[in-house]
Amino acid sequence: MLQEIYLPEEIDIKEDGEFTATITIKPYHPGYGPTVGNALRRVLLSSLPGAAVTQMKLEGVDHEFSALEGVQEDIVTLMLNVKGIRVASTSKDPIEIRLKKQGKGKVTAKDFDVPPEVTIINSDHLIATITDDKATLDLMCVVEQGRGYVPSDTQDPKARAIGTIALDAVFTPVERVSFTVENVRVGQATDYHSLKMTITTNGSISPREAIEQAASILRDHFTQLAGSFDGMLTGNRPHEEIIEETAEEPKSPENTLNLLQLPSRVHNALERVGITTVEQVMELSDEQISDIPGLGAKAVQDVAGARDDFKKRLEDGKEAKE
Template identity: 40%
Template sequence: MIYQMQMPAKIDVDEATHTDRFGRFVAQPLERGYGVTLGNVMRRVLLASLPGTAITGVKIDGVFHEFSTVEGVREDVPEIVMNLKRVRFKSNCKRNCKTSVSITGPGQFTAGDIQAQEGEFEVLNRDMHIATVNSGSTLKIDVYVGRGRGYVPAEDNRPEGMPIGYIAIDSIYTPIRNVKFTVENTRVGQRTDYEKMILDVETDGSLTPDDSISLAGKIITEHVTFFANFSPTEEEFAEEEFKQQDDEFENMRKLFQTKIEDLDLSVRSHNCLRLAEIDT
């Protein structure tokens, strides 16, 4: 336990602004400097370490590379890929999956048309536009969905064994849309140099703000615990103790073997030892 440090009594929630996608959390009082310390680590973990679901790649019928156009579709492949990156999912599934979509024109391809074959995921922004299919044309597309953390670039989304025409996509897994924090002064008794840290968290709806900060806190705790529990083992203590004893014994042995001529003794002390027939 750490003594003589001011700790927050609890985390307060701003109920006036709280929704399923936005939360404002207040931690106070904090020792000076700890507002920025906690705010920074929470922000980094929230943005980079929380798990989520995203599209990892697509295969469009009749398309062999990502800079193509699709016959009968208004948008080209880069536009379609850009729109697919913005599709948000809610999923507890730990495995990757593939689903197929077929849109016959005239019609709109929206995020809601991406449906899990076995209920592995749920699309949150179902109305988001992805592509427009012209009359007499059909858009056939395979969508690959996976689980991950943070942000993964397209070059890391190219597993072996994928079919010809597979296009890897940058995956934005994080369920956090925005995080910011501010630090203000607060009073404890007569002292006004304590801090209050205000943390604003906005999610995509796949995770609530409350669950987000709780999960981030657990991730931080798991890492910091290694430092909190760090100590040499009993064997290391024993080895060090034995080593010290051996060193002390060796020093004493060398001292006892030193000849009296090599010692810085007075003439009287030297003569007394000689008369007693003591040579070392």
């Protein structure tokens, strides 16, 4: 019998932080959870477009092994700090941003003068610390669009001005992606999959936008492979009414001990051991009655007598009906 492959019905996006969200998709056909999860994760980390600082130039510095007077950080540390700037850019061409600061104090990313095409996400990111009132930090950076990770040694040195330092560029806007796959029940089957992905971005795009872009890239590749085939081998799951079965709470038997007209002390002793009905008393043997805690010899006799009297009344009632 041909088993249908249905598309997942539920997509839930839960924000876990400013730039983090957990996306749950279910139910996937058995085996499709890791298949889809791995494909999305690889595209999210490697193929989404983004922007990064690719070059920097410091006035008075010719290369990364130079020193800058009046600045606490060395040039290598400055390079690492500049690489940590998160940017977004709408310009397809490389665009320059500039920072010029004089006097003691901390220099952060918000001190850059940026054109309208560029947005700095982490404006409080530390760039340098000036330790001399007379010192000046004059820094120019180049922001470019790209994908994935591009090491500095792949940049053409001939295309850079003298004194410009190339930086390793991390263009991808996605910082971390993890996913888990759990089994879920669909009807009688228990091997369907629930895919849960946690995505953290650098703030230039939201996790929702990231997964939409990754899915779009995968869709375009698979559409090309499908060629002229325009059939559909998957479908939407038929909507069936789901009936949740709730177990009925067991009803407590009605307390009918009063029918035996026992003394209250004996009545309470029976209730303490869970005997609350005449039927329960009638099933007790003399030995079981004598084992009940709190019953003396007289009380045992009272219970046994009441039991026998009630049995006799029931038998007399049956005979009268006959």
